[in-house]
Amino acid sequence: MLAAAMSTAAFARTVTSTIASVDAKGDAITLADGKTLSLPENIEVETLKAGEKVIVTYSTKSGKSLVSGIQPAR
Known part of the structure; x- marks a missing residue:
């Protein structure tokens, strides 16, 4: 049961x-x-643009990946 959880x-x-x-x-x-x-609501999509290199932290649960942090990559 633990392995399934x-x-x-x-x-x-x-x-x-x-x-x-x-x-x-x-x-x-x-x-x-x-x-x-x-x-998530606390990250404004309007601040991001295609072509931008980023460092993204996310988790996947029930097949959905949700960003918890994003910042420009150098």
Whole structure:
């Protein structure tokens, strides 16, 4: 039972990537690798733009990836 519970837990990942596209209506970004990440209310999608290199921290739960932090990559 413990293994099943652990397999559904959300683990944070941090990646450096380029934003391929921004979906302002859906509050989401798609990275260069094709992964789509949802943005929480405290991150304004209007501040992000395609082509921007970023460091993103996110977790995946129930098949949905939610950003917990994003900053410009240097």
